[in-house]
Amino acid sequence: MQQDERSAPGLDDSPPPQLEDEATFVALGDVHLDTPFAWAPEAVSRMRRNDLRDVLSAAVAVAAEVQADALLLAGDIYEHERVTPDTARFIARVLNGCETQVLVSPGNHDWLAASSVWATAAFEDHVHIFDGRELEPFDVGPTTVWGAAHHQPSGTGNFLDGFHIDRHGFNLALFHGSEKAGFSIEEPEHSGSSKQPHAPFEARQIPNAGLDHAVVGHFHRRREAIHHTYPGNPAPLAFGEPGDGGAVVLHIDAVGGIDRQWRDLSQRSMHDIEIDVSGCLDASAIRDVVAARTGHLEGLIRLNLTGEVEQSIELVDSDLLSAVGASVDHAVVRRSKLRQALDLTTLRGEASVRGQFVRAVLEDPTIDDETRYAVLATGLRALDGRRDLDVAS
Amino acid sequence: MRFNRVTAEAFGPLVDEELDLSGGLNVIWGPNEAAKSSWHAALYAALCGRRRGRGAAQKDEGFRRRHEPWDGDRWSVSAIVDLDDGRSIRLAHDLANKHSDVIDAQLGRPVDDDIVHDGSPDAAVWLGLDRSSFLATACVKQADIGAVVDDPDGIRELMQRAASTLGGEVTAARAIDAITAFKKEAVGQDRANAVKPLRRAIEAHDRASGRLDATTRAHGDYQALLAEVDQASSRVDQARADHDNAVQRVRRVEAHKILDDFGQIELLACSVDGSDNTDDLTSDTDIDILAGLVIRWDAVDRSGQFDGPTLDEIETAITAMPPEPTGPTTEHPSVVDAADQVDRLRAALDGLSEPPPVVGADVSTLDEAEHRAVLARTPEPRDMGLVAALEVAQESRSYQRQHRMRRTALLAFGSLAAVVGLVLVLFGSNAVAVAAFVVAAAAAAGGLLGTTADDTEEVEAIEAALAQHREQVLEHHHDVNEANDWLGRRGFVADPASIRQLSIARSAADAVRERWLEQSSQLQLEHDAACERLTSSLIDQGISVVDLDEALGRYRGGVETNARSADARRKLPLLLEQRRERLREQQRGADVAHLCAELAEAIRAIRPAAPVDDFDDLGQLGRELLSELRSEQKHNSEHMAARQRLQILLADRTFDEVAAQADEAGSFLASHGSEQVSDDVGQPSTVPHLNHLLTEAEKHRSELSGRLNSVDTNGVDVAAAEAAVSEAEREVERVRRLSEVLDLTTAHLASAEADAFRRVAPLVARGVTQHIAEVTEGRYVEALVDPEALEVTVRDRAGRYLSAGALSHGTTEQVFLLLRLAMVKVLTAPNESCPFIIDDATVHADEERTRALLSLLHNASHERQIVLFTQETSVRDWARSNLSEGDRLIELAPTS
Known part of the structure; x- marks a missing residue:
């Protein structure tokens, strides 16, 4: 596990948030249900797509196991252009069956549209979809989770630009975006090109916005930075991907300290x-x-x-x-x-x-x-x- | 390179045996079972070792079976070879363990890395060959010679194999054929009816792409359907919210109404609380009768009687009235207008003066008189000089008659002179004759030239004109006399001017008379027309017309009579009105009496004790009674309305029940807001409409959800379709890639074959040509090699070309060996001479052919080491006699 030692200006000056109680979240992102696995023979690609479903089910099981306050889904849970009715029903069934609150911030692959699963599936009340274009609050016990959605497959801007909050308690952001310093590592083919990263942000914007931490999806390699966490994709989509991602159990103590533990969800390496x-x-x-x-x-x-x-x-x-x-x-x-x-x-x-x-x-x-x-x-x-x-x- | 020494430590039957070889021709002779074949193989093994790559064991199996020692574990062979660069190399091969040591004998260091081939050191590499190609190139077995002798194409095959793979099994052409055949099966063609992998892959890709397109479209439809369902759900939610809100509003309105109604009920209940006295009331019928009579009483006309004649006087005056006129009382305008017109025209005609009188001759007579007066005064015509002209012409005619007589005489003289001339000529007096002729000619000329015009015609013409003039004078005198006679008979003086004045005056008088006649005629015509119109108008008025004036008088008399009657009857309407008024006065008195009786009876019916005897007070009494009854009736109606309203508000409920509902409504408003709702939104009628909208929205959503649930998951599985396309693309790419590689390989092989054959062919031909005359004792002098197929042709002394396959066996053997030697030279490394090893090359040759071959090899050994294995004693004998210092004869003994 690699600790990101980079710090943001003024970080040390931030007073630690005081919570009435501890909180536990399970974070997951970039499952990419219904990805085609075009590199593989048809039978294998179908097997891998089934593996991805198992990953989502496993994440829900982890949330139950650790008695999480909420399951946080950081986008790209499925692929909008390919999602099947069966997958849509599967997502609804699994998330409705989750024993804890489920919070979803749609990403660039599962962007929020009138036809998206997030908009059309029959989710129960404990499944909350962040559908705003700007970060909006959702209270989970003493913690406020701030989430927003991609409304288009590309061109989504920085959720943290111009965003600032002043709330007591622990403020946790949940969105899908590209941390600029990690962009060249995760997408070297795009770094330096004119291609714009999805919802780009800088790590220092998180504390500057008054947020205590951010759970972010998009990068498939897991990152454990000071102010943000990329769960990484829980199952590699292709050979060559590190495959070190999974579900992250974030435990927030009474003084705002975060402990992160990755759970390997992939049943097949x-x-x-x-x-x-x-x-x-x-x-x-x-x-x-x-x-x-x-x-x-x-x-x-x-x-x-x-x-x-x-x-x-x-x-x-x-x-x-x-x-x-x-x-x-x-x-x-x-x-x-x-x-x-x-x-x-x-x-x-x-x-x-x-x-x-x-x-x-x-x-x-x-x-x-x-x-x-x-x-x-x-x-x-x-x-x-x-x-x-x-x-x- | 040359073999220096070969040592068979353990090889077949050989154990620790050695062969020392010279650099020239080495003849190794031995009878059967002398291990010649083993030594042949040992030479090869000592040079090339054994391969170690995959399949080596299988390929070497035959070699191992034939040459592995029969006893013991050792199987090794070694050799010392000298390279052309001066190095001496020791090769030691542990064939059993496939281990080899190759050491530079002078330097003592291993050099095996330089020549590793197929997994193990192979000294043939120094020759530009390998252990396979060395065997095929540098080693000639008896079977090889037999093959080319027996097969006409053997030499060409040999050449191609050697040139292609240094004697391998495959020629370049066969390799290309093999690739082509392989491509046909492994790739095939991209044609519609092809069934090989390329077409199959393309069709599979097309199918997969088609499925992907269809799946993508279906997925788009699916997502659109999802959006529709979402929108439908939103509409359902909105419809439900609208419905629920409307229900709430209606309930609030109803609650307010209940409270309002309850308030009214309370008030009404108080107002109707009392006895019911409806039994004492006058009936509505009686009141209505009384009201009607009062109205009639008030409507009675009480105006007084008018002053004027009595009814009898009026009747008398009416009876005396003249009858109603049957005709017009005024003249009809058309009659008036026409009569006025007739009167006006008659006056005009009467006003006309008498017509002007007619005096003297008329104008035409005066014009004729004027003409004759002018004629009477016309002078006599003059002769215009005709008499003088006649005198001149008569004189001229006299002169001309004299002149014609003189010319006739000259012509006669000339004729005579000519006759004389002719006579003189006849008589020979030419000179005189000439003179006569001259005279004759002159006389003739004078007669002819003197001819003049005759004036007789002119005289006659003048005389004719003069006669005509005299006739004109006579005619003039006749006309003048006749004119004077005509004028005299009519009293005219032959003075044209006076006659002219009379004509002008007569013309003016005629014009005045003409105008008078025209005016008179016009007035008469208009008068007649006016009479016609008047007649028509009278007839139109029913008047018969015989005499117009009488008829007009009759018409006007009738009109006047009618006018007088009409004037007398103008008083009749007044008389009639007066008569009607007198009659109405009589009727009104009767009606009032009857109304009084009715009103009195009606009042007594209601109030029996009422004083109705005085008819003058009946009206006032009736009105007062009616007002009293109206007041009672109104009060009673209000009481009944309140009771009915109360019944309506209670709606079959008891007061207590309504009070309970009012309490409930108050509680509802207290909990849901008591503000008033506008009537339009609180109308209960909107709830069913909104409920209908909600039902329709739910029905639409249900239909869409049904369609959504029926979507075939496999039909919209884009990921699976994309994976299938990718898999198909990979297969197409694989096959195309294979096709590309095979095509490139074929092209390069064909090109390499052509290049190599073009290079090899002349070199081999030159190498054979150098020796062919010598080995064939001059029968053939040149060899040619076709660069296309390496076909060998030889030319004999006579210049004829023969295919190598068509030569005699002996010559074929010789050419074959020459070709092999030439190929060895051409195909091996140019800086290293390759040893040439031959096994029983002469076994089928007769003595002469054997000597020739041996001689050939002996000569060739000057260029390279040649090792000849033989069992022929003749060869051994030849060697004993012919080998020199650089050669060697080794005689093997049979192995034990």
């Missing part, structure tokens, strides 16, 4: 495994390595094979997949970084057609290295009389 198979002399050796590296794993695995193997080794995905651990639900093989050891130095010295072919391909300026490798491997296999000529996949 995703592992991005890189295996260097250089030195393996045959396919069986590679399978052995794969089995050794994945035998203890569960959930979903992406095998990234790297290194260099002999050209004569015939690697078949199904062979490799049969080697992964039995507890693995699904695995995909990526071997774009795997190279067959082509003795190109010797071959390009040949005075034969083969040598001429190797030289020509190596010197062809119009093709990229990946294609060059595939053409060489294919041609050499063909000249070797082999029939397994699909090296491009």
Whole structure:
């Protein structure tokens, strides 16, 4: 767990809020129900979407377990453009079944529209949807939760601009937005570009606005900053995501101190495994390595094979997949970084057609290295009389 | 490179055996079972070792089975080879464990990393080959020779394989074919009817995209439906709120009304509390009768009698009235106008003077007289010089007659002279004849030239004109006489001017008379027309007209009579009115008497003791009684209305019940606000309307909710559709990527094949040509290699070209070996000579062919080391006789 040590100006001068009683909240965000998981085969994507539903149910269970004063949903619980009627009914059922107060601040993916689940589903009274464009209060015991909604998929401004409160008790903000310092980390592809982050804010605006803390959604990597908390997405949407998010149990003591505990809600983990198979002399050796590296794993695995193997080794995905651990639900093989050891130095010295072919391909300026490798491997296999000529996949 | 020494520590039947080889031609002879094949394999194994990659075991299985030692665990071979760069390399292969050491013998350091191929050191790499291509390129087995001898295409196949893969199993063409075939199955074409992966992937993608489009649309519809449901719910909420508010308002209004009604009930209850005296009341009928009689009494006309004649006098005057006139009392305007017009025109006609009188001859006679007077005074016509002209013309005609006589004489003389000339010519007197002719000619000329015009015609013309003039004079005299005679008979003087004055005066008199006649005629016409109109008007008034004036008088007399009768009857209306008034006076007296009796009876019916004897007071008595009865009746009506109003307000409730409801209403208002509600919003009638709106809104929401509940989740599962599209896209991309790689590979292979063949072909051809004449004893002098397919052709001494496949077996063998040697040179590294190893190359050759081949190899050994394994004693014998210092003959003994 990483503590954000950055502090805001005047932070130390703020008197700690005095509460009549302690409070406990469970915060969750960025579940992204009905995300397509386009990278996965259809069956796997469907399985993952079901996993996401389990995450929401688990968060409700956590809220009951810790006897939370409220379950805080920080946006992007589902994807508006894809949400199905079944998912809408599921959300309503689960949240209506929650034993505690539920507070929802819609995000840029589940933005509040006339047709959104938040507006149309039959929620019971204990489910409160913040539907304002500016932060509005909702009292939960001695704590005031300030929430607001995205009303459009993009272009939502800073909720904290011009916002200031002067209330006794603990003031907790709940919204979906991008903390500017974290934007370049979370969305490096967008940092520096003209793309505007969603509801951007600066961390120092939280205490300056009179807020004691903020639970914020949007970043998929969890953050435990002084004045704000990103729960992170509780289940990775793609390989490569850290997957360190989950439900956060925020305990606020009588003097306004916050204790945060993350709960892993994901029932199925995703592992991005890189295996260097250089030195393996045959396919069986590679399978052995794969089995050794994945035998203890569960959930979903992406095998990234790297290194260099002999050209004569015939690697078949199904062979490799049969080697992964039995507890693995699904695995995909990526071997774009795997190279067959082509003795190109010797071959390009040949005075034969083969040598001429190797030289020509190596010197062809119009093709990229990946294609060059595939053409060489294919041609050499063909000249070797082999029939397994699909090296491009 | 050359093999220096090969040591078979344990290889097949060989144990710790060595072969020391020279750099030239090495003939290794041995009978059957002398382990020649083992030594051949040992050479290969010592140079190339064993591969260690995947599949190596399978590929080497045959080699292992044939050459693994029969006894013991060791299986090793080693060799010392000298490279052309001067290095001496020691190769030691533990074939059983696939371990090799390659050491530079001079430096003592390993160099195996330089030549690792397929997982293990392979010294063939120094030759630009590998353990596979070395076997195919540098090693020739007897079977290879047999194959090209038996197969006409064998040499070309050999060439292509060597050029493509240094003697591998596959040619470039076959590799391309294999890729093409693979692409056909693994990719296929993008055609509508194709069934291979590319088309399948595209169709799957199209289907997935179509599903995604449909799903996205359905999802949009679903979300729109959600919004509709949301709006419908909002409308239901609003309708319910409106309904509830209306109910509350109505209840407040009702509460106020209950309280108001209760207040009224209390008041009414007090007012109606008392005895009911309705039995003593006069009946409404009696009151109405009395009221009617009082009204009639008050309406009686009490005006006095008028002064004037009595009824009898009036009747008498009326009887004396003349009858009503039947015709007009004034003349009809049309008659008046027409009569006035006739009178006016008659006056005008009477006023006309007598017509002007007619004096003297009329104008036409005067004009004729004037004309004849002028004629009578016309002078006689003159001769205009005709007499003088006649005299001149007669004189001229006399002269002309004299002249014509002289010319006739000259012509006659000329003719005579000519005749004389002719006679003289006949008689030969030419000179005289000429003179005669000249004279004749002159006379003729004089006669001809002197011709003049004849004036006889002119004289005759003048005489004719003169005769005409005389006739005119006679005619003039006749006309003058006749004119004077005409004038005299009519009394005129032959003075045109006076006659003219008479004509002008007569014309003026005629004009005056004409105008008088016209005016008289016009007045007469107008008079006749006016009479016609008057006649018509009279007839229109019913008057018959024979004599107009009489008829008009008769009409006017009738009108006057009528006017007098009408004037007399103007008094009749007054008389009639006076008569009606006298009659009404009589009737009114009778009516009043009857009304008094009725009124007295009515009053007595109500008040029997009332004094009704005096008729003069009856009216006042009736009015007073009626006023008294009206007052009683009003009071009674108010009492009844209060009771009815009370009954209505109570509405079948008791007073206590109403009081309880009033208490309840007061409590309701106290708890829900007692402010008044305007009538329009508090109308109870709005509640059913709002209830209807609420029902309709709930019904609409229910319908939408039903549609929402019936939405197929799978049909709007955009995420699943997107995942399917992504999966299909990946498959399309995979196949297209494979297609691209295969196409690129094919293109590069084809290009490489063409380049390599173009390079190899001339080199091989040159290498063969260098030796072909020598090995074929001059029968063939040149070899050609087609760069397209590496087809080999040879040319004989006569210049004929023959395909290599068509040569004799012996020549084919020779050409084959030359090609192999040339290919070794061309296909191996240029800086390293490749050893050439031959196994029983001469086994099927006769003695002569054997010698030729051996000679060929001996010559070739000048360029590279050649190792020839043979069991032929003839070869051994040839070696014994022909090998030189740089060569070596090794004779193997049979193995035990």
